[in-house]
Amino acid sequence: MKTGIAIYLGLDNTFEENIQLIETAAKYGVQRIFTSLHIPETDKSSLKKQISEVLNIAKKNNMEVISDISPATLEILGIEKFNLSAFQFLGIQTLRLDYGYDAEQITKFSHNTKKIRIQLNASTITARLLMELMKLGANFANIDSLHNFYPREGTGISEETLVRKNSLLHKAGIRVGAFIPSQHRRRSPLKAGLPTLEMHRHNDVSLAARHLAAIGIDSIFIGDSLPSIEELETLSQIKENEIEVKAQLLSSDEFTRNLLSHTFTARVDEARDAVRAQESRSLLNGTCIKSANTKVRSYGSITLDNEDYLRYMGELQIIKMPQPADKRVNVVGKVLNNEEFLLNYIIPGKKFSFIFE
CATH class of the missing domain: 2.40.100.10 (Cyclophilin-like)
Structure with missing residues (x-):
């Protein structure tokens, strides 16, 4: 079972808190970091100042960095056009294509030589898109997927929807990740938790994570800004292929x-x-x-x-x-x-x- 945390530069946490979170998570065996580079409330100047050092700390701790991107990300980072080398230089190993990219672009990116993996939005995936990717010859060995999280109460997806989307992706050989909330410090601006499943919004990390593992999720992320040490320890103990x-x-x-x-x-x-x-x-x-x-x-x-x-x-x-x-x-x-x-x-x-x- 792969596990992950989320880092939001220029939002709730101080620079020091983000560094401490990465280092503490690494001690508990957390392998992945999710970050988004197009959140509207982000202080863009802080993001630009901090991103290189934060990504270097992640690299030193052998953690995979997944960046949620959209065409707006290029403007935030000052990149003139989409260039995988620019993301590789920053230390981002996986690009989650949130919106604005079609099947032909995804297929092209999946065959890149920069050792950058491509991640699909599992919550919005359709059988049609997967069929198009297959017809176009996408490199599925270089693709995985991650569900959305849902900041607004009442907007998280149902278990039925999650299972249906997972089935589509697993049949194509694509691994799937999802988010659970923290009950310690919740992310701004709504501070209502960042779960994939609405039913997890007020669950503790243990129950939410064990439920996702039971459903067959391959990678579990705590979506909120600053999980507690106890929550990180709990996440590290979740077993794959076993109902606890x-x-x-x-x-x-x-x-x-x-x-x-x-x-x-x-x-x-x-x-x-x-x-x-x-x-x-x-x-x-x-x-x-x-x-x-x-x-x-x-x-x-x-x-x-x-x-x-x-x-x-x-x-x-x-x-x-x-x-x-x-x-x-x-x-x-x-x-x-x-x-x-x-x-x-x-x-x-x-x-x-x-x-x-």
Whole structure:
């Protein structure tokens, strides 16, 4: 899972704060920096003064810089005409073509010899544009994509839209990134967060990032101006190809607690009423699970079959259909209510694990 931050020169942060953000993010393994060079509220004089040094700091920390550009960017930077060499000289490795560029131009840029990658706007991508790029012979090995963020409340896209756009891009072999908001310092002028999905606007970094990972996003960026150290650390811990769900632990048994710390795989023969872990019974190693807390199993309950279930002892499930109490089944945990929607992504063959509060 690639991770990223956003730097907005000439906006909220001081020069020193931007440098500190880059260096702190690098310590937590963040590999990418997004910056926009055509935000209307930007202090253009500050941007011009700071851009070279900020990009040099990013280079020293081996971070890829993605610049969101439009034809207006050329005027801001004082570049007379579009010239990849000028962006390469600044230290920008990836150009996100926001608007104003057609399929022929994108195709031409994708074959550049300057080792500059091209990034498409994933939120506005269409099947028609992808077909045109294919017909024109675009170099898809040099193209990836990144969704928009949405500063105004109520304008973020839906999960359905994001999944549909991702499907188009993944079928073409193009990797996809998206934004989540920070709850620490939000970017001006609206300061309402910068998520791709509207449903993430008030979510913490952990839940929003784990949701994007569950959907299949390849790269996650914190869009706001100055994420906290805790948010950067949380982002660095997000796992790719694994659904992580926060839950309440309801067992004090040491063996049970250790067993629940493993990563599991959802069985491919999907049950109607529960997610069944493929590996749990094989982890017993001769340990006997005694009956305990055999209460009603509500939606999101995490259960472990005890010795009374004979050869099923050690069967771990997450309940999808409420079930009555059974003396053979221990309730050892409960998925947090606001995390229950993540169970929809634990499909057959998918890895999953628990984060206990």
